[in-house]
Amino acid sequence: MVTETIRKRVEKLREEIEYHNYRYYVLDQSEVSDAQYDRMMRELEKLEEGYPELRSPNSPTQRVGAPPLEAFEIVRHTLPMLSLANAFDENEARDFDKRVKKFLGSSEEITYVAEPKLDGLAVELVYEAGHLMAGSTRGDGVNGENITQNLRTIKTIPLQLIRKEIPVPERLEVRGEVIMQVKRFEELNRRREKTGEPLFANPRNAAAGSLRQLDPKVTCERPLEIYCYGIGEVRGASFKTHYEILQTLPKWGLRANPHIRRCRNIDEVLEYYHEMNEKRENLPYEIDGIVIKVDRIDLQTRLGEISRSPRWALAFKFAPKQETTKILDIIVQVGRTGALTPVAVMEPVRVGGVEVSRATLHNQDEIDRLDVRVGDTVIIQRAGDVIPEVVHVVTSKRKDTEKKFRMPSKCPVCGAEVVKEEVIYRCIGLACPAQLKGRIKHFASKRAMDIDGLGVKLIDQLVDKGL
Numbered sequence: 001m002v003t004e005t006i007r008k009r010v011e012k013l014r015e016e017i018e019y020h021n022y023r024y025y026v027l028d029q030s031e032v033s034d035a036q037y038d039r040m041m042r043e044l045e046k047l048e049e050g051y052p053e054l055r056s057p058n059s060p061t062q063r064v065g066a067p068p069l070e071a072f073e074i075v076r077h078t079l080p081m082l083s084l085a086n087a088f089d090e091n092e093a094r095d096f097d098k099r100v101k102k103f104l105g106s107s108e109e110i111t112y113v114a115e116p117k118l119d120g121l122a123v124e125l126v127y128e129a130g131h132l133m134a135g136s137t138r139g140d141g142v143n144g145e146n147i148t149q150n151l152r153t154i155k156t157i158p159l160q161l162i163r164k165e166i167p168v169p170e171r172l173e174v175r176g177e178v179i180m181q182v183k184r185f186e187e188l189n190r191r192r193e194k195t196g197e198p199l200f201a202n203p204r205n206a207a208a209g210s211l212r213q214l215d216p217k218v219t220c221e222r223p224l225e226i227y228c229y230g231i232g233e234v235r236g237a238s239f240k241t242h243y244e245i246l247q248t249l250p251k252w253g254l255r256a257n258p259h260i261r262r263c264r265n266i267d268e269v270l271e272y273y274h275e276m277n278e279k280r281e282n283l284p285y286e287i288d289g290i291v292i293k294v295d296r297i298d299l300q301t302r303l304g305e306i307s308r309s310p311r312w313a314l315a316f317k318f319a320p321k322q323e324t325t326k327i328l329d330i331i332v333q334v335g336r337t338g339a340l341t342p343v344a345v346m347e348p349v350r351v352g353g354v355e356v357s358r359a360t361l362h363n364q365d366e367i368d369r370l371d372v373r374v375g376d377t378v379i380i381q382r383a384g385d386v387i388p389e390v391v392h393v394v395t396s397k398r399k400d401t402e403k404k405f406r407m408p409s410k411c412p413v414c415g416a417e418v419v420k421e422e423v424i425y426r427c428i429g430l431a432c433p434a435q436l437k438g439r440i441k442h443f444a445s446k447r448a449m450d451i452d453g454l455g456v457k458l459i460d461q462l463v464d465k466g467l
Helices: 004-026 034-050 089-105 149-150 182-194 202-213 216-220 242-252 266-282 297-303 364-368 433-444 455-465
Strands: 074-076 112-118 121-128 129-138 143-145 173-179 227-237 259-264 287-296 312-319 322-334 339-351 354-360 377-383 387-393 418-423 424-427
Touching: 004 034, 034 418, 074 182, 089 287, 089 297, 089 312, 112 227, 112 242, 112 266, 112 312, 121 202, 121 227, 129 143, 129 149, 149 202, 149 216, 173 202, 182 202, 182 354, 202 297, 216 312, 259 266, 266 287, 287 297, 322 433, 339 377, 339 455, 364 387
Parallel strands: none
Antiparallel strands: 074 143, 112 259, 112 287, 121 129, 121 173, 173 227, 287 312, 322 339, 322 377, 339 354, 339 424, 377 387, 418 424
């Protein structure tokens, strides 16, 4: 029989463990030793084992306890998670400020909150009476996917809100960005390369792929974290400014970005923009701009929204980071449909915090347009800060030893004839090993049959041995 003393002890342990999780994972300021923390966790585990009726999905012991799902349920957001309009230069940012003032019929300076625009996956967390009840992806802004079990595995997401400083609301919908730090992303890709698994293209791709795993245990193994940037519906609390919201969330154990700044006018916003652009290479995570929001909630309400974006917020994007490198070779890859794709092999260079050594050249027409040759010095960037691409050739550094490239007339893998279909060159070999590998990889992928254990290296070995 569960006594009131045991029930209160379980509740106390859960609150204490969540508090220490917040201190350790969010603030990086542990108040107890690992041994003390482990003792509390073991005591809670024993109590829940002895009194199964006290088990709760919001217990710290249950972060990875749910069975795999067959599919994600579609859920509707109480309030839409709107997308943001973009600005790409200072003039467009100033135009945004002018539009806000004009709509409000005011010439007074507008106070804004500026924050880094993290490059991750937007999610919503729903807390009731301080307990995490649901979590979903942004989806199309109106409907998202229920990924509650996966979000529970992220250590920087509290399963219970902290009540030490201020009362928790009856209901709180929190919006945040789930990310993967660049260093953790590179470590993950190195592990995947060793096991023959496909590599993630970038940290955002890795974070999104990790959150959309049907098995929470897989998500738990990925180094994900969250930064909260706003709220949806709230019952039992009220706020006058966006800045107040961002100052309050950490008191409940919800991490906000430390680089948030309140700006008295658009000039201070632009100063912040340039400052963050300089800092971005030294941040542990990727950002692709800043987000500007009108600070006062009453002004946000008056401004409202247009189409699917609010009038009171703007994403001010950074220009893509560019670097110089050298083309060492141009190789041809053969896909599962037989399409031949030229790929530039380059001297490794870090672009936007990620090491890049290859970039697709798309097709022969693109190579001709760029006039790119083996041995050329080129400027590369990550398009949208994601996909590596060659921007242009530094012709002033040519030495007349560079070699022009032409797509082969025979498949580089099987030797079959190559035909041109509009801009695409295609191998028409019926038994091309590269096409076979591509088809098997696609068949075994998570988007198809999701065959566990049938990775890239194993498929290559099977085809190479004719099995």
